[in-house]
Amino acid sequence: MSDLIRIENLIKTYGNVRAVDGISFSIPEGICFGLLGPNGAGKTTTIEMMEGILKPDSGEIYFHGRKIDRHFKQKVGIQFQNTALPEFITVKETLELFQALYPNPRTIEEIIEICSLADIIDRDNRKLSGGQRQRMLLGLAIIPRPEMLFLDEPTTGLDPQARRNFWELIGKIKAENTTILLTTHYMDEAEVLCDQIGIIDQGKLLEIDSPSKLLSSHFDGALVRVPHFGREDLVFSDGSLSGDFLEITTRNLDKTMKELLQSELNLEGLSIKKPNLEDLFLKLTGTSLRS
């Protein structure tokens, strides 16, 4: 698999805040890449530089091995986090407007089919619900038959049902071998959709790999979490303090539980589970994704 897009040492500063601080990675063709991070981590700044919307202070973006040029915009589809749609026109008219802007657009029928727009096609843009709106914006993004699709937090603010519906649409587009870059702060979303994920925090890329490899390299066995109630003196092998919690990764659960009982820590609120991306994130950044 060759890399479709590659970024090298991107830096973007706003005032004296370094929003993106030297991020480099590449995305192979045909995969779904998830960029995860808490609010303000630099996800949107990174994705917008890659879309060609924001100019980086320094660093390079390569598409098919070449620096991005003015033809780049014809080959990518973009869904921003917040976009107002032209008012007083219908979904179909909006799709027709964007169709006219690209050289080889998809047909309206194709977009209706892929994005399930049949029931809202003649509705005024202003009268769409959150989920309908995101489907419509996804429709706009795939009009140019993009080789690369950028989705910036496409399911933020949607109810669980609408989010699941949206994942299905992404699945269809992925099946067409479109490369996708997705930012999200939902771990379940990343686990369902992404082949690879990059975790960023404070403008830096912390880890990058497939979800299963990331989990297996950071967690060995079960994860025990228990509130430490201020007892920061507790020392456990493979244990660490994370916020109000003591977290212990253990292969020998029996031994760990005995140690915990001996420590006379109040075990109210104790949980034992197989670690997921949420736990990995907590471990890497020390903060919860949604805080």
Next chain:
Amino acid sequence: MNKFTALVRARTMEFLRDRGTFFWNLLFPVILVIGFSFAFGSGGDSLFKIGVSGLKDDSRGTFLELSSIEVIAYDSKSADVIEKLRRHQLDMYIDFDSMTYYLNDESSSSEILRIITGAELSGFTENEISGEPIRYIDWAVPGIIGMNMLFSCLFGVGFVIVRYRKNGVLKRMKATPVSPLLFITAQMSSRFVIVLITSVAVFTGTNLFLHFIVNGSYLLLLLITALAILCMISFGLIFAARLKSEELTSGLMNLLTFPMIIFSGVFFSLEGAPVFMQKASKVMPLTHFIEAARAVMIDGAGLIQIMPNILVLSGMTVGFLIIASMLFRWD
């Protein structure tokens, strides 16, 4: 459908379907024109107005003492005085030096004055000139339509693009292969057609029952209207180029349109105003539109006479466009 047509179509549909804005653009000038024609309609004083020059103590004319006759003295005969008679601002003009008097054969007041003065002015030469009366509304209609054009151009392009920038429509456009130039040209074109059609419709509609005086060419009127609209849209683009706040844009636009309306001579003539004010009014596109439109309508001016206004409007348009394109940012 190509990119340009699609963008023009979308913007025009947006305008036409926004019923409130659409009817306001059409109704506001109609209400003003009709309101003014009633408020300052014909009637007024019943005095006869006689302009005189060369009047001496021994001159004949006991009728000049009548209380129903207002006498306005001039130094000598001039084209200006004759023009006033033509426009029914005077009912008669007597030049005692050359023993000549002038009447307007389309004025009933002139007709009555001929009978009243006939006996005393025997031996004088009579001259007749013709001309319809100029009502206030004939004079004011270019200003009212021009003012509406100014609002529609500034808010319809300038303000709307600032709103697009704020709510992310511009950012969405930036992500497509559309160039800023194409996008802006499409916005301008849509608004140009809308304002031109609205202005022509308002003029034609109110003309049906107010019968404005148009001594010059309608085609020439259309030309300066089109040019003025382009100029005002370009002016609006300067605001649209970079501003991000709708409130600031709206405030700035009101700050600038208010003096323009006062000092461009929309409602009253600037002839008696201080010289600096008259000069200042020349930097405003609206002034040049109103001057040229009045000249064509009332004085029957041709292309040559209004060429200075045409050149200024064209020059301003080019200047505004250059400034706007240098300042423009998608975000």
